Amino acid sequence: MARSTARKRALNTLYEADEKGQEILSLLAERIDHPGAQTPLPEYAIEIIQGVQEHQRTIDFALNEYSPSWKVRRMAVVDRNILRIAVWEMRYNDEVPEKVAIDEAISLSKTLSDAESPSFIHGLLSAVNDHRDEIAEVVAPVQEEPDVSVEDSDAASSIGSESGDVASSDDDVDLQPQDIATPSQADVSEGDNASAQRDELNSETDAELKSERVTVHDEDSQEESDKAENLETTSDSVQDITVESEHSQG
Template sequence: MAARTKARKRALELLFESEQRGVNVGTLLEERLAAPTTQHPLPEYAVQLVRGVLEHWSQINETLTTYSQGWSLERMAAVDRAALRLGVWEVVWNDEVPDSVAISEAVALTEALSTDDSPRFVNGLLARVSEVKSTLV
């Protein structure tokens, strides 16, 4: 598994865990950086992803709500929400990653961790965000 792929998975796990436990993801991130729970510290790119999502949290949620066509954030599976938040940040705010790669990686995460319908939903929503991203920045 490529380093950035692993980092995306770790970032998704942090976003998911914070939501499930009802704790602030920024607080959880800082706790994990201070005292890792595994023998491998968080990859730098995972930290960058989570911090990027945090920095643009409201805009990301507004974007997902606007373009998800009938799906509220609350109705989406928690894993899908986490993958979508990471994907939106990479598509809109990370110029180092091509949109197609960000979308493919988010789809792969949902293929591995979510429902059978999730990959198609995530792909379609992130493709739409990619199309309109110049209006979002």
């Protein structure tokens, strides 16, 4: 089967995976197992799909680097997948001349995309081709689990408990003494000054509270004294009235 047809079949699969947000290799496996009404995928179409998936980070980086306007994520879905196929062929398939890869991409865009796409794709692929030897391979970072023995883990927990600073992530397990910051003399002085200010503020607050309590006590004592005087005056008045009453009856 001609490679032009294989490119078209590869584009169909890449476009569908991109539209659905599905993993490329997952959809490829479905298409290989269940081709449906279509003929089985050509070997070269499978090679393109696998190649684009494997090197997509590098391919998209190159497209973003040399695109004069749109970045990959903002391009039309069909356009960015046409571009991905062409960049893969130019960079990773020595059997396909760069000019052929560019011409095939332009041909696909004329058939499947809008009127402005062919010139955009032509210009971008030409720029990528001019700098293809400068494009560095972009590899996804591999996060390895730290190899921590049980003894190391227990020791780290013991150190964290004694210092009151318990590690909360795997990155803290391998801390070395030189990685632990110690307070400078300036930090100690600032701490002492802050402590002195807090003590002074606490002393002022205690003095104010004592003053308020004395004032309240004096006010309560005065109030009690006034009440006692009023009570004595009232008692004297009652006695005067009783004496007058007895005189009147006599």
